[in-house]
Each structure stands twice: as C-alpha cells, then as structure tokens.
C-alpha cells in the first residue's frame with residue numbers, strides 16, 4: 271500500500287477515536303497527504319529509505335514551520351512557528367510524514383498530562399487512567415494505533431514514564447546526542463528529545479534519523495552516529511545486569527516489582543548475569559531535580575513577556591501591566607509554581623543554599639552511575655513506582671513529583687534510558703527501564719530488542 275493510503279487510514283482513525291482520547295492538539299491532514307504523495311513518488315523512483323512514507327506525530331514542543339506550536343500552554347496558543355526544529359527537519363529529510371502535534375503537560379511540566387491547557391489525555395488501555403507525562407499525547411497516540419511512532423522530550427522522565435504507562439517503548443538518549451535546536455526549552459541542561467514507538471527496532475530507526483551534531487546547538491555532541499539497526503541482533507550472553515537496590519525499596523508497588531522481576535528472569539534465560547548494585551544518592555534525586563529544573567525553567571520562561579510573541583493581555587495600561595497580566599493569563603498553575611520556586615532558589619541569599627547545593631548533589635548522582643557502570647553493562651528496574659494512576663488522583667504537587675523517583679536521576683546524570691513494555695499490573699501496563707552509560711544507546715536498543 272502507498273503512504274497516502276496509510277496516511278488516510280490513520281487520519282480516519284484519529285477522526286474516529288481522538289475526540290475522546292485527546293492525544294492531538296493539531297492535526298495537519300493536508301500537509302501530511304502532500305508529504306505522503308512525495309514519499310510515494312520517492313518510493314516509486316527508488317529514492318526511499320526505511321522511514322520514507324512512515325507516518326508519525328510530534329510532541330507540540332517541537333517548533334514546526336507554519337504550524338501552531340503551543341507547548342501545551344495558553345501562552346503559545348497563538349504561536350505559529352516560523353521555523354523547524356532540527357529534529358523536525360531531520361525527520362522530514364528521512365521522508366517521514368507528520369500527522370500533527372501531540373498533547374502534553376504545559377511546557378513539559380508534569381507526569382500525567384493533566385497540566386495541559388488543552389485538557390487531559392486518556393490512557394488507551396483504560397479511560398480512567400492518565401497516559402503519563404509530559405509526552406502523554408505522543409504515548410497515547412502510539413498506544414492507540416493512531417500513529418506507529420511519535421517524538422517526545424524527556425527532562426525528567428517525560429518519554430520513559432508515559433511509554434511505561436501506555437505499554438510502548440520510549441527512549442531518552444544521552445544528553446547531547448540529539449539537537450535541542452527548535453525545541454521549546456524547559457530545563458536546558460536536562461532536556462533531550464527521543465522516540466516513542468511500539469518496539470526498540472522502530473526506536474532504533476528513529477534515533478538514527480534524529481541523532482547527530484548540530485552547529486545550532488552547542489550542547490549537541492560531535493560524535494559519529496552508529497548504525498543502531500546493525501547492533502540489534504547481538505546476543506546477550508555474558509551481559510552484566512545491575513539491579514539498583516534503591517529502585518526496589520519502599521514505595522514500589524509490589525505488582526510492578528513482580529512484573530519487573532519476571533522480565534529480568536527472561537534476561538537471565540538469555541544468558542545475562544544479574545547482581546545487586548547501589549546508587550547511594552538516589553534519595554536526593556527528586557529534591558535536586560526540583561531545584562535545578564525550576565531554576566532553569568524560570569530563566570527560560572522569562573522570554574514570554576507578551577511583547578515579542580505568545581499571549582498578550584488586552585489593553586495594557588503600561589509595560590509592567592503588560593508583563594504581569596500577559597504572564598498571569600498565559601501560564602497555568604503548575605508553570606507559575608515552578609517559576610516561583612526557580613526564581614526563589616536563584617535569588618541572592620538562596621543561590622548557594624539551594625541551586626549550588628543541588629548542582630553538587632547532581633555531581634554525586636552522576637558519579638553513582640559511573641561507578642555502577644564500572645561493574646555492570648546495564649542497569650534495570652521499574653520506570654515508575656506504580657502503573658498509570660487515575661485521572662485526578664494526584665492533586666498534591668509533591669505526590670506528583672514523587673512519581674519521578676526512578677526517571678529523574680538519569681537526566682541529572684545525562685545518561686540514556688529506555689522503557690520497554692513488561693506485562694501488566696492490575697490491567698495497566700508496566701515499563702521495564704534499562705539504563706546504560708553515556709552514548710550506550712546501541713546497547714540499550716540491542717538489549718530491549720532481544721527482550722521483545
């Protein structure tokens with residue numbers, strides 16, 4: 271079948287199911303069909319790669335030329351991006367067909383997609399459950415079969431946790447592996463883009479397309495991109511797996527623990543060896559992250575002032591009124607909370623006590639992982655302490671932050687992580703998280719692929 275036929279079929283599915291699911295903010299049907307036609311022409315003339323004509327969706331945090339790019343916020347509800355993010359450009363060059371922009375927590379702040387200006391997203395497995403966040407729309411769209419793959423970003427779990435909640439595969443690459451140019455910034459030292467798809471193999475194709483150095487992002491790393499597909503079939507005999515003790519302790523739902531342990535048993539049967547390892551600073555990860563990420567966010571979000579782009583209040587009295595009301599109206603509650611926290615910890619007199627201390631803790635957390643990877647090849651554990659929770663269940667922000675206990679340290683350390691489906695607990699999907707050292711994406715994809 272042609273890419274046009276596939277695109278039409280998926281657009282029809284979006285039409286039929288997304289009214290309830292709410293996984294898309296914008297569907298770009300016309301552009302998609304035109305791109306699909308070009309892909310079909312390329313295929314006919316033998317100009318096709320593995321992704322030519324493959325439909326996908328983009329989290330609404332990727333700037334997309336001529337298309338609304340909202341970051342899930344009222345602040346950017348009227349923002350039509352004048353340019354493409356590097357990821358968007360690279361996916362287009364690979365011949366993929368974007369069907370549109372997916373729902374997300376506002377400015378990627380959240381773990382349930384309930385912080386979106388465009389309303390919550392349903393979990394396709396259970397309409398009472400959240401899809402996870404902040405890339406909840408991307409995960410739900412893939413899980414519901416509306417697209418075979420979607421792009422997300424992960425600052426503190428936002429690819430891996432929604433992938434886990436929706437029963438799909440999600441990869442956060444090493445910090446610097448993928449260009450952040452044109453991705454609306456949340457916390458610049460933590461943000462990284464990556465794929466959500468059904469399988470590790472699909473993620474390998476997508477990572478190969480988006481990875482690489484970019485002169486427009488000075489934190490992207492000038493390092494060759496390996497052939498992620500070629501490594502997928504390497505046997506796992508002799509693989510050394512570490513289980514971080516701290517990831518199996520108090521707070522881990524026993525049904526999640528048993529699903530994860532069962533998955534680890536499969537790796538043993540494939541010839542891997544398993545041993546316990548310690549990441550002693552794990553319990554500092556949430557406090558350190560929730561100092562550093564809001565601090566960077568308060569700085570990144572200072573640009574939304576009602577002057578240059580984004581929401582502007584009606585009839586401002588003067589410049590101060592313009593700033594104040596535009597920001598009061600444009601930002602949601604969680605975003606305001608983060609800006610306040612971040613501004614506080616960066617302010618004179620508090621900087622050393624909070625921000626500097628958090629950076630020191632960050633270094634210790636990173637060292638925990640580097641020490642662990644001297645002993646083992648990969649680490650495994652749950653992606654989240656519980657399966658997807660009910661919509662509206664976590665009203666208290668701290669209880670939401672605690673969701674991120676197994677995902678956040680990975681961003682602080684800058685290492686890659688993948689979540690793969692590992693069965694169900696109480697009818698809701700469970701994600702097994704696999705971690706590797708910096709730039710070990712090929713190994714992670716290989717390990718995940720052998721499991722699938």
Ligand code: GLN
Nearest residue numbers: 378379380425426427428
């Ligand atoms: N849940 C975390 C937060 O709210 C992580 C979000 C993310 O990875 N973008 O900050």
